[in-house]
Amino acid sequence: MKDVRRDAWVLRDDGLAALVRELARDGRQVIGPTVRDGAIVLAEVDDAAQLPHGWGVELAAGRYRLVRREDAMVFAHSAGPQSWKAYLHPQHVRRWTADRNAGGEWTVRGEDEREADAVPAYAFLGVRPCDLRAIAVQGRVLGGGPGADTAYRRRLDRTFIVAVECTDPGATCFCTSMGSGPAVDVHDRGYDLAMTELLDEGGHRFLIRAGSDAGAELLTRLPVEGAAPLTESAARHVVADAAERMGRSMPPVDLHALMAGSMAAERWDDVASRCLTCGNCTMVCPTCFCTTTEDVTDLTGDHAERWQRWDSCFDLDFSQLHGGPVRASGRSRYRQWLTHKLGTWHDQFGESGCVGCGRCIVWCPVGIDITEEAAALAEETGQPENRGSVQAAESVRHARQEGGGRR
Amino acid sequence: MPAAARATRPTLAVFKLASCDGCQLTLLDCEDELLELAGRVEIRHFLEASSAVGSGPYDLALVEGSITTAEDRRRVHEIRAAARHLVTIGACATAGGIQALRNFADVAEYRATVYARPEYIATLATSTPVSAHVPVDFELRGCPIDRGQLLEVITAFLVGRKPDIPDHSVCFACKRRGTVCVTVAHGTPCLGPVTHAGCGAICPAYGRGCYGCFGPSASPNLPALIPLLRRDGMDEPTLGRALRTYNATAFAELAARSGEERPS
Known part of the structure; x- marks a missing residue:
């Protein structure tokens, strides 16, 4: 019996299709990286083939270029033009409506939370550790405290998050300075599944582990195999290596x-x-x-x-x-x-x-x-x-x- | 609608000075909303739509076009005197329009080149916005104006509230609609960072740079953008043309001002 909650598993690269399919089968709208207009943008993905297989980016201050990679890595690219807030904190949201009847009486209706449920729940595929932290930070601003935005809170609560550790940081990345990457923090409860992409002699595969009960349940439906200790150490190694390749750093001051x-x-x-x-x-x-x-x-x-x-x-x-x-x-x-x-x-x-x-x-x-x-x-x-x-x-x-x- | 209600409908007038009529056409282009608008207001003067002309005073006058003749210079005062609210629409009325290119040249020379009998043409040496002649209650930008913004302005003036017309850069609109930045990702020269929003960022959504048809935003930093435009392939004549189109005088004033000004 799999102890899916604790163990790490391996998903072969063709298993991404099953992951997308199972997320969609749960009625979720899967949002992930895809190539459009010369960039890797976030958009609805209904097939793993739409993910940016073999695409990478070259970043500089004020400059972004989409480039072909020499390998078939899917998540070897860093922050694109949008962030996940485009979905969790949309740019335009109606808060209430008011209507006056023939008698001159006004009826004011807040955006019904049941209507929020009518919107499909999201599955975010490929959330980098920096963005996982960002979701938590913005969540504490908008979703916490006495002034919590309940509509925001519901969108966040209903979202299934597949985090992907960073193995190829960009020239403008500095998550290590901010303590937010490139590894997913195992103590962080902000994700349902976490993956590390590997492409080496062992093939193209993902080390995958659950961060929540929902993630553990989903794992039981995926074509995974037990991870060998060598695979786990290889995953740790590529992420640790990424930490050494940050293109930028914050000055080490308070x-x-x-x-x-x-x-x-x-x-x-x-x-x-x-x-x-x-x-x-x-x-x-x-x-x-x-x-x-x-x-x-x-x-x-x-x-x-x-x-x-x-x-x-x-x-x-x-x-x-x-x-x-x-x-x-x-x-x-x-x-x-x-x-x-x-x-x-x-x-x-x-x-x-x-x-x-x-x-x-x-x-x-x-x-x-x-x-x-x-x-x-x-x-x-x-x-x-x-x-x-x-x-x-x-x-x-x-x-x-x-x-x-x-x- | 009862006759009494009809009699108290606010009156709307549309006037045209030196312009192409495109902004007035935006009003006719409102289609569904136009019928509703026609029921809510009495359109008393709108030659593009009807030759029936009623006299003032008007609750709201929309003025298209710039001042290029002595006759229009006189007429705009009449319009102002007859209008409770005067709103100018489009780049001609708000910035002088493309015809303001004459402001940088010798109009007599232009006239002699273009017309067989130049003595028939009575024109001023400059093309100026309406606000240079009479007080204006609101200026709606664009070449042409945006349909949704026009309805917002009319609706706001009819109910007595402030129109919600942001004066920030086109970049806001690009980011809100999820357009990939054409300058950063493609190296395409774009005036978006210094241009007034309002069009919905149409051009970058089709992969081309903004050409500034809404004029400068509320806080443009033109000297910071110009090196980028050069880097991305604009030579001096192209750069000059980019800044001297429909809002030539507005961008020219900006360029002159930013030459002296230091950020505070």
Whole structure:
């Protein structure tokens, strides 16, 4: 009898088809990486053949290129143009509607949670450890505490997550600096299944193990075989090797203290001269969560709707108060974003808002690099090195202790 | 609808100055909503749709086109005086339009080149937006304007609320609709990062760069974008043309301003 909950198993590369099929059989909408428009994007996948077999990416600040790999690896690519928040925290969500009848009475209807159930539950296939952390971080913001967004919470709770460890980090990756990868943390309860892709003399296969009862149940339906100790050590080795190949790193300082002590730095002027204030960094960031409110009325005036849509601290309207925007300059807006992401996020939510996925570096058209900006601020302000990497440890601790982002 | 309700319907007028009519056509293009709109408002002046013309005052006047003649310069004051709310629609009315290219050249020379009998043509040396002549309550951008945004503006003015027309960059719209960035992933020059949203990011969705038909966004950083446009293959004449199309004066003012300005 398989002890599916504890053991590691091996899924051959043709077993991916069974995985996709079984997830779909459970009524789930499977979302995974696929090639479209010169990039590896997230989209609905109904056949494992749609996964990016043999595709990789070349990343640099402000540059992304899809490239053919010499092998048939499926998950050997790093963060693409979207994150999973596109599904868990959609860019446009209706919150309520109001209708006036002939007698002039208004009826207000919140978005019914039963309607949320009518939407198929997701299965996320190929969540990298940095993104797994990001889902947990955003989950603690949106899904935890007294102001929890119940619609968000339900989407997250109903999602089945297949995490895939990272074996081929990009030139813009720095998850090791943020303590969020490239390995899936076995103490993390944020995934249902975790896989490690292997392609060596032993063939193309995935080491697979369950992280939840639902994952264990699914494993019983997959064509898996017991993992040999050598396979397990090979998997550990490729992930440990990936940790040594991060393209970027954060300066080894207390980033929270650095941000608090940098408010008057000259570096903000320098970065503001380069920043387009276009908002791309916040849109691609897997933890940025800000939204604005959109009230819609129709021509009759008898029907109104309230919608929530993604907003960004780079939008002038974001800090618009009577008399004008609080953060009118590009300098103040970039500073707001960076100091919140790396600094005040700790004060608000007890951890860092950055998971080291590198998307903000890649998808910034002018290639502003968060690690380079942090390093420049550390140099300018003389922030001492912190060899113990306190913020990474703190981040992990909070991720484990606070249940907000767990499912 | 009872006669009394019909009598109290708000009045709408549409006026055209120097323009191609495309923005007015957007109103006719509203189709289903147009019938509903026609029931809600009294369309009192809209030559594109009807030759029956009613006099002011109008609750809402939509003005298309720029000021290029002495006659229109006079007429826009009349329109303003007859309108409770004046909303300008499209790149011509909000930025001078493509005809504002004359602002960078000698209009007499253009006239002599184009027309067999230039003395018949009475025109001003510049093409200017309506806001350069009279106060404007709202400017709706685009060449042409977006149908959904036009309905939003009309609806908002009719019920007395602020229209929800974001003035951030086109990048917001690309990311919201899931378009892969054409600059970052393909090396295609794109004006999206400095251009006012509103079109729904149509061009990048078809793999081409934004050409700025909505004019500058609320906080464009043109000097930061220009090196990218050059890197991605725009030579100087192409770059000049990219910035001198439908919103030439708006981008020119921006370029001049950003030359002096340092970020604060």
